[in-house]
Amino acid sequence: MLERFPYIGGDAASGTKNLIGAYMFVSMGEVLKKYGVTTAQSSHLMILIYERQFTKIPSFLRSIMGKIFTNPRFLTKMFLKKDRKNALNAAQNPGSFETQTQIPPEKGYDFSYHNLVCPLADFAKKYGYEEYMPYLCNLDYVMFGILGAPLYREHTCFDDGDYCDFKLKLSAKPMDYDPPVFTQGNGYK
Template identity: 30%
Template sequence: MDFLSDWRTDLGGKRNFHNGAGGTYDCIAIMSYYAVCKAVTSFHEIEKMEENLILPAFRKLRFVDINKPFWRKLMYRAFSTAQKHCDTWHDYEMDVAPYENSRPIYYEFTACPAAEFAKQFGFADIMPALCNVDFAAMELLHARLVRTTTCANGCKCDYTICGDQDPYAKEHPEYRDENGYRRNK
């Protein structure tokens, strides 16, 4: 709790929507757990914890297929709405590119409270375990995330989202970098 005593009191609860109930606190709770249990906890276990928190909501949406224009447009609208909330609360700084038919959706974060917290308190080594869940979430929607950097290892977290059948995904193969981040070429 000492971590949160004077840090970003605007996160979570009714004042903030990001990542649902609890908002960014799920990442901060995992980092706090890691601070205490680092000697007996693996990177893989941290990644599984984050997946168990985030993916249940996406599993309920398996009927969504981003390969279909209706769902792609609806997803774009969801991101545009999220940007408006970010602009109101100034927690995440988010920019969504204009929608273009038959093109991947693009948006980026240039500020992320979880990444800020990790950098401030020395948890950057487990950020890949927390960021990688974005790939798994998109896969549940018949989508592919193409990402080259995150706020934790760069100056922005870029999201290019296309259908899992889109040639764009094949043009940007995924790999894991030396720190454990899932990334694309």
């Protein structure tokens, strides 16, 4: 898998850690299949790993991170900067993550952005790892949920081909992510 792994700009590029973490999950899943473990079971293990990773962050830092993710004005400023940085990186490394902050946010939400290019989805489609993508997308709910940010997503690059939407509704409670959101039948992916 490593020899086919996309280069999206190295450690300084937005999403590199997400990309590596996601394909650690795929690698783990491929090995565990040989022992009769299903993709859904591997996904549950990955949820536990993410929970432990994020809960190891000291509570005061998690609280600060959560406050950032529940401050639309600050998020907009931060993500506009991220949009520019991602565009510059994508110009040098085609196929890298590209984002677009939605101004104003999508109707009914306090903040929203679109992920326009997803190297995870592209890699999965190119090399036959499609079964993992819904579970990989669910990990966003894990991360946002632990930070107390109520994420909602109705589109993914993998399923819909055009973009992943990340929408925050600050008056809501974060969605349960286990079982994975896409299995809950509520229209969110």
